[in-house]
Amino acid sequence: MTNRQLLAELTLVLRILLRQPGFWVPTVLFPAMLYAFFGAGLAGDGPGAGYAMASFAVYAVLGVGFYQFGVTVAQDRADPFILWQRLLPGSALAPWVARVAAGVGFSALAMALVLLLGKVLGGVLLADGAAWVRLVGITLLAALPATLMGTALGSVASVRAAVPLANLVFLPLAYLGGLWMPPQLLPAAVNAISVLTPTRAMGELAWAALDGRALPGWYLGVLAAWTLAAAGVTWLAQARHRRAVFG
């Protein structure tokens, strides 16, 4: 994979995306809007405000990465342009890298809007500048597993099933992970499941980063496991798809 190719792939992906403002503007605005309605006001101005903002930052990254970039992979399987790309010289992996990178980039934009809203409108006060940096860093890191999980789902599901299925998975995950309400408020039975979800892991990591605590090992492990599983499922599903279509 040469830098030249990677640059060309990124340019291509970003051009196609940026020229569809009807797609990316709402995608990027949606988490900030949700935060303005339900996150910023309800959490008050105590330390809870910071946690709520962090939760919605995670939610932003998850929504954009998982939903908008990952799941659309399902549609791409039938795309003749992508078929043609496979026949060009160069690395077959590079177009994927570029799409994941674009997904992470747009996730970052959505997250930045949530943080901006939290700071400017919500008046969220964090301990120091370093806390903001840690929060951004950890949340960005979460964009990768989020995008990969979407890619996995998009690779397994049929074109028509992908979006409804994503809804079915995404909204419960956000709830179970305690992104919409603090996990302390979750019923015990729900909490037992919650600690295994990738969303809870992302949230816990973000909250720890906010406080400047050491990152909890359990949740690092949970997230790593989900990431590997998603990458594995994607790889297997794509291989199966290649056999079916190109075998």
Place this chain on the structure above:
Amino acid sequence: MGRPIDARELVKSFGPVRAVQGLSLHLDPAEALGLLGPNGAGKSTTLAMLMGLRAPDTGEVRLFGHKAGSAAARAQMGVTPQAAGFPDQLTPREVLTYAAARRGGGIGLDDVVAAFGLAPLIDRRMAGFSGGEVRRVALALAFLGRPVLVFLDEPTAGLDPTAQEAFRATARAYVAKGGALILTSHHWDEIEAVCDRITMIDKGRAVLDGTLQDIRARMRGRQIGFGLPQDVAPPEWLRAERQGSRWRVESGDSDACLRRMMAENLAFHDLTVEPLALKDIIARIGQEERA
């Protein structure tokens, strides 16, 4: 370095359907091969295996000695995307620039832009392009950077006559400079204009394989055309078919046929004698082999 295409004993089944059964095919530099056959004959499957999109069940495809589909093989070949396969948001310049970067860069667009008349379109988004315009972009992508092997699947579907002519000229010039080209087409005249050799596929097998010259020589057939007065019918032995106001005869020995027409004092006028068109030759070979 091996031949541009060397495919041996390809077999491919889809469930119980044997799409391709034991097909061998080769292509040399400076040669254009036409792949012919009715729908469902196995043409597309064969082409997909040659390009490396599908793996044969048994048999092997080598492009310049490299396994089809490998990075080394892909580096040598140019392919058209299927029609209607471009993202609406991009311009031809952007797609061509992208393809050039994937070929390793340092490739000018000017040649293909001129060859396929893309200059007026080059910076317009492709969303509103007509089928012919999309096709011209696709062809430009196949020839971009002068790959040593070019695959063209129905290259001129949807092109107007001027663009078809431009395509034929470009294809011939490419082959004349040593390029290897394989194309599928339903247009017989296009195959005649571009290709040196044809392979005809039916039911997953190559039923006919030869240079156009050989095929024509093998079939020394001619078509004889003439008019007759209103009240005169052609004799039975001539087996003439009506064609508008004229009559047409296909003959393996036009000389003997004409001599007999003269001997019988047939009142023909406006006589023409021409070589058989490729499609008629192939039809005759098919008849002979069935007989």
